[in-house]
Amino acid sequence: xxxxxxxxxxxxxxxxxxxxxxxxxxxLQRMAQHNPGINAYITIDEEKSLAQAxxxxxxxxxxxxxxxxxxxxxxxxxxxxxxxxxxCGSKMLETFISPYDAHVISQFDAVGAVNLxxxxxxxxxxxxxxETSYFGGVKNPWDVDRVPGGSSGGSAAxxxxxxxxxxxxxxxxxxxxxxxxxxxxxxxxxxxxxxSRYGMIAFASSLDQAGPMAKxxxxxxxxxxxxxxxxxxxxxxxxxxxxxxxxxxxxxxGDQPLKGLRIGLPKEYFAEGLNADVAKVIETAIAEYKKLGxxxxxxxxxxxxxxxxxxxVLAPAEASSNLSxxxxxxxxxxxAEYNDLLEMYMKxxxxxxxxxxxxxxxxxxxxxxxxxxxxYYLKAQQIRRLIAQDFVEAFKYCDVIMGPAAPSTxxxxxxxxxxxxxxxxxxxxxxxxxxxxxxxxxxxxGFAQSSEGKPLPVGLQIIGNYFDEARMLDIGHAYQQVTDxxxxxxxxxx
Amino acid sequence: xxxxLDDIKxxxxxxxxxxxxxxxxxxLHKLSGILGLIEQMQAxxxxxxxxxxxxxxxxxxxxxxxxxxxxxxxxxxxxxxxTQDGLYLVPKxxx
Numbered sequence: 001x002x003x004x005x006x007x008x009x010x011x012x013x014x015x016x017x018x019x020x021x022x023x024x025x026x027x028l029q030r031m032a033q034h035n036p037g038i039n040a041y042i043t044i045d046e047e048k049s050l051a052q053a054x055x056x057x058x059x060x061x062x063x064x065x066x067x068x069x070x071x072x073x074x075x076x077x078x079x080x081x082x083x084x085x086x087x088c089g090s091k092m093l094e095t096f097i098s099p100y101d102a103h104v105i106s107q108f109d110a111v112g113a114v115n116l117x118x119x120x121x122x123x124x125x126x127x128x129x130x131e132t133s134y135f136g137g138v139k140n141p142w143d144v145d146r147v148p149g150g151s152s153g154g155s156a157a158x159x160x161x162x163x164x165x166x167x168x169x170x171x172x173x174x175x176x177x178x179x180x181x182x183x184x185x186x187x188x189x190x191x192x193x194x195x196s197r198y199g200m201i202a203f204a205s206s207l208d209q210a211g212p213m214a215k216x217x218x219x220x221x222x223x224x225x226x227x228x229x230x231x232x233x234x235x236x237x238x239x240x241x242x243x244x245x246x247x248x249x250x251x252x253x254g255d256q257p258l259k260g261l262r263i264g265l266p267k268e269y270f271a272e273g274l275n276a277d278v279a280k281v282i283e284t285a286i287a288e289y290k291k292l293g294x295x296x297x298x299x300x301x302x303x304x305x306x307x308x309x310x311x312x313v314l315a316p317a318e319a320s321s322n323l324s325x326x327x328x329x330x331x332x333x334x335x336a337e338y339n340d341l342l343e344m345y346m347k348x349x350x351x352x353x354x355x356x357x358x359x360x361x362x363x364x365x366x367x368x369x370x371x372x373x374x375x376y377y378l379k380a381q382q383i384r385r386l387i388a389q390d391f392v393e394a395f396k397y398c399d400v401i402m403g404p405a406a407p408s409t410x411x412x413x414x415x416x417x418x419x420x421x422x423x424x425x426x427x428x429x430x431x432x433x434x435x436x437x438x439x440x441x442x443x444x445x446g447f448a449q450s451s452e453g454k455p456l457p458v459g460l461q462i463i464g465n466y467f468d469e470a471r472m473l474d475i476g477h478a479y480q481q482v483t484d485x486x487x488x489x490x491x492x493x494x
Numbered sequence: 495x496x497x498x499l500d501d502i503k504x505x506x507x508x509x510x511x512x513x514x515x516x517x518x519x520x521x522l523h524k525l526s527g528i529l530g531l532i533e534q535m536q537a538x539x540x541x542x543x544x545x546x547x548x549x550x551x552x553x554x555x556x557x558x559x560x561x562x563x564x565x566x567x568x569x570x571x572x573x574x575x576x577t578q579d580g581l582y583l584v585p586k587x588x589x
Contacts, residue, residue, distance in 0.1 A: 099569045192549050206547055235554055309534045320509060327510070329582050334575035341585045342510070350512035358511055362502075362521065363528055365509040379535050381545030386538070388546060421527050437549025466549070 002030065002162040003487060006071060006219045009165055013060055013070045020060065020070030023165075024053040024114050027072045031117070031163050034493060038139045040157040042077050043085045043118040052114045059112050067222050069112035074164035076155050077118035078125055079210075080199040081105045084115070088201045089123040089133040089151075092332045092352030102199025103231045104168060104210050111226055116164050120154030123354045124323065125175055125203045127151050128426040131417055132356040139413075140183060141490040143454045146410035149179030149426075155213045156183040160457075161493050166214035166223055170200060171440075172207045173311055174405075174430025180213060180442035181405035181459025186476060186486060187213040188220045191466050192437035193238035196231030202322040204315040205236070207434040216486050217443060217476030221245040224469060245470050252478040256293030261475070263289055264299035264398030269429055275408040277448035281458040282404050285445035285479070289402070292478055299394040299401065303387045307432035308424055310387065313367050313380035314435075319357075320364025326352060359420065388436040391463075400475060401463040404429050405442035409456035429461060439464045443476045444485035457485075497526055 001023075004012070012018045028046055035041050049072065056070035080086045080098035082105075087093045101109065108115065122132040130138040130153030138153040140146040141161035148157045152169030156179030159167050169176040171189035180187030188211045195210040202208060212223030224245040231237045251257065265286065270279060290296060328334035328348030335347035353361070367376035394401060407428055416423045433440040442459035450456050460479075464472040480486050502522050506513040513521060567580060576583035 097573060099566065099573060193552075232555070232557070236548065236552070238550060238552070306535065306538065309532045312528060313532055313535070324510075328575060329584055330570070331573045331575075338585065341587055343512075344585055345510040346507075346512040349510055353511070358513075359521070359524055359528070361509050361511060362505050362525060366497075366501075366505045366525075366529075367532075369505065369508060375536075376532065378545055379538075379540055381547060382540035382543040383535055383538055385543055385546035386540075388549060419527070420524055421531050424528075424531065 001026070003489065005216055006068065006166060006214065006222050009071055010067055014065055020053040020056040020114060021050060023070065024049055024072050024116065027116055027164060034161055034163060037144060038141055038157050038161055038163070039136050040119055040138055040154045040161065040163055041074070041117045042087055042089070042120050042135045042154065045084065045117065048084070049114055049116055056112045056114060066111045068108070068226055070114065071165050072114040072116040073108055074116045074119050074155055074158045074167035075105060076152055076168050076170060077121055078170050078201045079105050079168065080201070081115060081118070084118060086118065086201070087135065088125070089121040089135060090352065090354065090357070091134040092326050094134065094333065096331055100199060103196035103233065104200065104227055107226050107229070113226070119158055119167060122151035122153065123357050124201065124319070125151040125170060125172055126319070126356050126360055128174070128178060128423050129411070129416065130154065131413065132354055134354060137413060140410045141493060142184065142456055143410065143450060146412055146456070147182070149182035149406070149410065151175040152213060153179050156180065156185070159183065159185045159213050159215065160490060162489065166212060166219050168210060168227070169213045170208055170210045171434065172204050172315060173434050174427040176211050176213060177405045177430050177440055177442040177459065177461060178426060182410040182457065184444045184457025184459070184485070184488060185213065185215055186217050186220050186441065186443050187211065188224065188441040188469065188473070189433065189439060190224065190228060190469055191439045193236050194228045194469070196229070196234040196237045198231055198233040204318040205322060206318060207315060209434070216480050217473045218246070218249055220441070221249060221473045224473070240467070243470060245473055248470055248474040249477045252474055252481060257478045258289065258475065259293030261294040261400070262398040263294045263296050264394050264401045265296060266299050266301045266304070266394065266401060266403055268301050268304045269403030273407050273425070273428060274404060278404050278408060278458050281446040281448060282460055285460045286402060288479060288483065292482065297398050299397055301390040301394060301432065303383065303390050304432050306383050307387055307435055308428065310380045310383045310435060311427070311431045312363065312424060313376050314384065316360040316364030317368050317377050318364070320361045320368065323357070323361055328352070356420070384435045387432050391436050391438060395465050400468070400472060403461050405459040405461035409448050409450070409458060433463055438466060439469050439472060441472055441476060443479060444488070446485055497522055497529065
């Protein structure tokens with residue numbers, strides 16, 4: 001059952017073969033058994049989860065079930081959930097009980113899904129390994145000596161270890177796709193503006209976007225049907241017609257369901273910096289897509305290398321502004337001792353934030369400080385346009401772009417913590433997508449052997465044009481009809 | 495643009511984050527590395543390029559000037575570090 005798709009779980013619930021309470025209890029039992037070793041969850045509240053499950057069972061019995069009614073979903077601890085502790089992985093919010101629901105949370109509540117718990121994450125979503133969490137690092141279920149990626153590492157480990165039916169994540173520079181690659185599951189970052197950011201603790205507002213993390217493209221499509229949609233409380237939410245993201249999945253059968261699809265391979269994604277074992281897996285996956293009928297064309301994203309420097313101006317600049325709200329006055333950590341207001345601010349923030357968050361606030365403060373705005377922030381926004389235009393040009397020759405989601409497989413805990421710049425290069429293939437506001441996903445494409453002979457997942461990234469999520473999910477689904485990488489599980493967690 | 499320790503202290507003051515003498519050296523080292531990465535931008539000619547803040551061509555929405563929220567002061571103040579008589583408490587600012 002733990003390997004069942006969301007659709008299969010829905011059938012089990014609808015046909016009364018299992019109740020939501022039983023399903024939720026079985027996940028809570030798995031969490032009690034495996035979470036201590038993996039640390040995927042920060043907060044588990046059995047009572048709250050089971051109360052939702054009971055309510056879901058009533059809905060199902062009354063014939064009011066929707067696609068995800070009664071299904072246990074793990075929520076990244078960046079989403080405010082009323083009555084739940086919401087920490088964002090930070091000491092700053094260690095005791096913060098949210099007084100309201102994020103839009104994403106209320107969307108899941110509205111369809112009767114069960115909130116299974118709040119998942120661990122890099123502090124304020126700043127990190128690519130989950131090692132910056134105040135609540136301790138998350139372990140990769142495929143090899144507990146390695147990181148799960150980040151920042152949505154808790155959701156990633158929870159999906160990979162089957163400690164939830166599916167999970168939510170957020171992606172500012174790759175925080176859904178890179179952990180999806182490192183933990184071997186399907187994760188989608190939608191077009192910027194498609195999922196409301198209301199109640200999602202802000203990191204870099206012009207880049208932050210929530211999305212689904214689940215076993216398969218089909219599961220992600222069902223999650224998208226719940227998560228996407230206009231919300232007037234987010235000023236960048238896009239008012240577009242409601243879509244059914246599952247609408248094209250059924251057609252992905254037969255001999256060549258992707259006949260005529262043009263897949264662009266950016267030569268910059270296969271250049272220096274890409275691990276050879278990862279490259280091999282990606283090439284094999286591309287060959288599979290040829291068999292499914294796709295045509296391969298080479299494209300170029302000449303400014304891709306600039307995406308990292310641009311990101312490390314824009315994201316810290318926006319973060320320094322967003323995180324100024326944590327002042328120890330209205331909520332969050334306040335220092336115990338201080339002599340005046342300034343000292344209260346400075347001590348509260350020094351104690352409440354971890355090292356990486358402080359670094360990014362300081363960088364952001366610097367690039368926005370008097371005299372430097374044009375040289376850094378404005379320059380970065382100009383290059384951002386060049387990066388976005390690269391994609392416009394590439395999409396003249398192809399329908400989707402494919403390549404790796406991360407330059408290597410999961411790395412060892414502690415391997416990159418001393419050098420922030422080395423850690424930042426983890427997002428070499430994902431950041432440009434956020435800067436352009438495009439949708440991107442990672443699907444499991446196979447494994448590479450670790451030096452100790454353990455299988456480590458490799459993700460294939462699929463980048464689509466704006467609002468092309470449904471087609472991307474079809475493309476992922478077509479591949480998952482002829483491969484079973486997405487059904488593989490880490491050893492010892494059966 | 496090389497940073498020095500005085501810059502670190504100035505930026506930390508602007509950001510309202512206390513940085514001790516011992517932390518300042520380490521912070522200087524790490525921030526210099528990140529700024530080195532950022533410097534790659536300066537090689538690009540961006541003359542005449544319009545800055546991009548959002549991928550879609552959107553403008554801020556306006557709404558009717560009507561009351562949409564109810565007062566939830568008690569709920570919101572229940573999570574505050576210090577309150578009294580419905581007010582947030584901070585150290586004395588004005589003598």
